[in-house]
Amino acid sequence: MHPTSDDARQRPDRLPPLADHELTPQQQAAVQRISAGPRGSVFGPFVPLLRSPVAMEHLQELGAYLRFESPLPKALFEMAVLLTAHEREQEFEWNYHLPLARAAGVAETVIVAISGGTTPTGLTADESAAYRVVVESLRANRVSDATYEDAVARLGVQATIDLTVTAGYYSTLAMVMNLAQTPPPKPDPTAAPAGG
Known part of the structure; x- marks a missing residue:
């Protein structure tokens, strides 16, 4: 893989961001919790993961530990x-x-x-x-x-x-x-x- 091939930019996004009116109450709550944390918003992998909000939140918590709390240099x-x-x-x-x-x-x-x-x-x-x-x-x-x-x-x-x-x-x-x-x-x- 070489960073950012033209091919990647041309593939259609299968799971693009959801509009606010499309969110279930569970998804809305998950968006609010992530947005209130160190990430500040739902982006990147959390956009498709929002289709499974419980999995998204558990993964986000693990990622927050790794990025912001782990003693790993x-x-x-x-x-x-x-x-x-x-x-x-x-x-x-x-x-x-x-x-x-x-x-x-x-x-x-x-x-x-x-x-x-x-x-x-x-x-x-x-x-x-x-x-x-x-x-x-x-x-x-x-x-x-x-x-x-x-x-x-x-x-x-x-x-x-x-x-x-x-x-x-x-x-x-x-x-x-x-x-x-x-x-x-x-x-x-x-x-x-x-x-x-």
Whole structure:
């Protein structure tokens, strides 16, 4: 996957935003709760998920923990999100999290490597441990003993679990948005291009 292909922008959105008059009372309540939280509104994966408001709210709570409360360092979290977006060919998540990854300190060389499907070079020991956990989880559906032991030694058990949950959570969001054909966000013209 290369970020934001023309093909993704041309596919029809199967589950576009619902108009206010189309919302059930349960959906209205879910919209109010999400809008009152750190996200501020219903967007991205929560648009199609609103068709199942209870699932949406439970997922949103998990995502809020991962993004705003987890002790996992932000650079490792955002690297995991980009890896998941790439592996799941999910352009909304890639484009939404790309500026967040840059702001969290994920090196441009790492971003370019992930975007190109290659293993980044020059990773710190913690980044390398996190990278291997996510890649093995997504590609092999398991993590080797050596990768697990290295991640726990470097990151701790909780961060290793949160890293794995991050890959699973963003895989779920990717599957929903790929089903719905959620369009990627419009690119920010002020953002630096990949590799630049």
